[in-house]
Amino acid sequence: MNPRQLTFMTAILFAVAIGMSLYVWQLRRHEVRNPPVATAQHVAPPVSGPMEKVTLWVAHDDLGALRAQSVSIPLTAGRQERTQELMHALLDLYQDKNSPHPVASGAEIHDVYLVDPGLVVIDVSQAFADGQPSGVLAEELTVASMIQTLSVNTPGLMRAKILVDGQERETLAGHADLTGFYDVSQVGELAKQLAAQ
Amino acid sequence: MPRSKGASYRRTARFLTGPLFLLLLSPLAFGQNPPAVAPAANQPPASTQAAPALRTLVVMIDPAHGGSDLGAALNQAIPEKDVTLAIARRFREQLGARGIRAVLLRDSDASLSTDQRAQIVNAAHPALYVAIHATSQGNGMRIYTAMLPASGDNSGPFVDWETAQSSALSRSRWVQDQVAAAIQRTGFPLRSLIAPLRPLNNVTVPAFAVEIAPTTGTVLQLASVDYQEMVTAALANSIAAIRGKLEGAP
Numbered sequence: 001m002n003p004r005q006l007t008f009m010t011a012i013l014f015a016v017a018i019g020m021s022l023y024v025w026q027l028r029r030h031e032v033r034n035p036p037v038a039t040a041q042h043v044a045p046p047v048s049g050p051m052e053k054v055t056l057w058v059a060h061d062d063l064g065a066l067r068a069q070s071v072s073i074p075l076t077a078g079r080q081e082r083t084q085e086l087m088h089a090l091l092d093l094y095q096d097k098n099s100p101h102p103v104a105s106g107a108e109i110h111d112v113y114l115v116d117p118g119l120v121v122i123d124v125s126q127a128f129a130d131g132q133p134s135g136v137l138a139e140e141l142t143v144a145s146m147i148q149t150l151s152v153n154t155p156g157l158m159r160a161k162i163l164v165d166g167q168e169r170e171t172l173a174g175h176a177d178l179t180g181f182y183d184v185s186q187v188g189e190l191a192k193q194l195a196a197q
Numbered sequence: 198m199p200r201s202k203g204a205s206y207r208r209t210a211r212f213l214t215g216p217l218f219l220l221l222l223s224p225l226a227f228g229q230n231p232p233a234v235a236p237a238a239n240q241p242p243a244s245t246q247a248a249p250a251l252r253t254l255v256v257m258i259d260p261a262h263g264g265s266d267l268g269a270a271l272n273q274a275i276p277e278k279d280v281t282l283a284i285a286r287r288f289r290e291q292l293g294a295r296g297i298r299a300v301l302l303r304d305s306d307a308s309l310s311t312d313q314r315a316q317i318v319n320a321a322h323p324a325l326y327v328a329i330h331a332t333s334q335g336n337g338m339r340i341y342t343a344m345l346p347a348s349g350d351n352s353g354p355f356v357d358w359e360t361a362q363s364s365a366l367s368r369s370r371w372v373q374d375q376v377a378a379a380i381q382r383t384g385f386p387l388r389s390l391i392a393p394l395r396p397l398n399n400v401t402v403p404a405f406a407v408e409i410a411p412t413t414g415t416v417l418q419l420a421s422v423d424y425q426e427m428v429t430a431a432l433a434n435s436i437a438a439i440r441g442k443l444e445g446a447p
Contacts, residue, residue, distance in 0.1 A: 061334065064334070064335050064388070133269075133334060134268065134269035134270070134277075134332075135269055135330075135332035135333075135334050135335075135408070136330055136332070136339065136341060136392050136394055136406070136408045137332070137334065137335060137339055137390070137392075137408065138332070138334055140390075140392050140393060140394075143393065171395075173269075174262070174266070174268055174269060174277075175330070175392075175394055176392075176393050176394070177393045177394065177395050177398075179395075180359060180393075180398075182393065183344075183346070185346075186344050186345070186346065186391070187344075189344075189391065190344060190390070190391050190392075193389075193390050193391065194390070197388065
């Protein structure tokens with residue numbers, strides 16, 4: 001390569017570098033002006049299982065009551081995946097604009113873990129807990145709705161634990177205790193009382 | 198030189214006196230729940246000095262939240278902790294007017310954890326513990342007892358902290374039923390439920406929590422003197438109606 005060619009190549013590379021810098025600068029400016037819109041809906045991988053009828057225990061704030069509601073959702077064969085899909089179905093219902101028990105924008109159920117024998121751990125997001133209306137009845141409706149939905153559709157559950165962002169928290173929103181394990185049979189008793197309203 | 202028989206007995210007696218004395222004192226040292234011993238049917242009731250058959254009725258009222266724990270924001274200006282304290286003070290007056298001694302677990306804007314509250318209650322050992330909550334949601338009053346299995350066995354000198362209420366739970370549920378029935382007879386909207394609410398699980402005496410909501414849909418009603426008087430009078434009447442049973446509680 002003679003000196004003339006070398007100078008020519010250097011000039012081209014220099015021009016490309018300047019062009020790319022300008023492009024990155026433009027992208028950055030566009031990002032600042034138009035931040036990505038946070039979606040209230042959780043993002044879950046598509047479920048390929050057959051549709052199955054399940055019973056969701058749905059909280060109704062206006063009645064201060066739980067109501068059993070049958071819905072058909074796609075469920076896989078795996079026991080753990082089924083619990084996750086149940087919780088996502090319940091959350092979808094609560095995030096609907098006509099929700100009987102609205103949850104905060106950005107509320108998520110991160111994961112549901114089945115730990116044998118009979119223990120289920122529900123990990124909710126901080127937005128879920130922080131957006132929960134504070135009150136004994138309001139909070140126990142949320143807790144009972146989640147645990148009762150899991151227990152009636154997942155045989156063998158005995159205890160449940162609720163975490164917030166993977167950490168133990170004292171209460172859901174100032175009242176419902178989250179430090180211990182919930183006895184599923186006691187939650188069933190509570191669900192009966194809440195359904196009787 | 199061989200020891201005399203008398204000296205040997207004295208030494209043995211000194212050796213045994215300490216442990217025996219400790220053994221006799223242990224029910225007092227280990228708190229308020231010595232194992233219950235049923236008196237023989239043909240024996241007269243023991244005198245109140247030796248073993249009190251009736252206890253003075255003291256109701257401990259716990260205004261929930263306080264200090265940095267505001268509780269629910271009932272509206273932008275009224276935190277739950279202020280309403281619970283105001284209601285608790287009126288409830289104390291109402292019980293006092295009916296000849297029932299009531300003490301407040303907090304009578305200022307103090308911060309107390311639920312464990313500290315339970316410790317205070319268990320040390321004072323009142324005949325009844327009542328926690329006061331307030332909410333803007335719903336209508337009327339809800340009465341809660343601990344969410345524990347009723348059949349739990351948790352008696353004796355040492356009890357499991359997480360289920361300390363289980364030995365008193367049947368009495369708590371009985372009080373809940375009596376109070377609910379008495380208030381419902383007045384036509385006031387009321388529900389009876391169990392709840393995962395501390396410190397109900399951790400107290401060793403009959404206990405319930407009451408959550409008071411407005412009946413008119415407006416939160417300001419919770420702060421009104423008339424409404425507070427009406428609610429606390431209904432509660433005090435219902436407790437006065439069962440004071441004989443509460444005084445006789447073990």
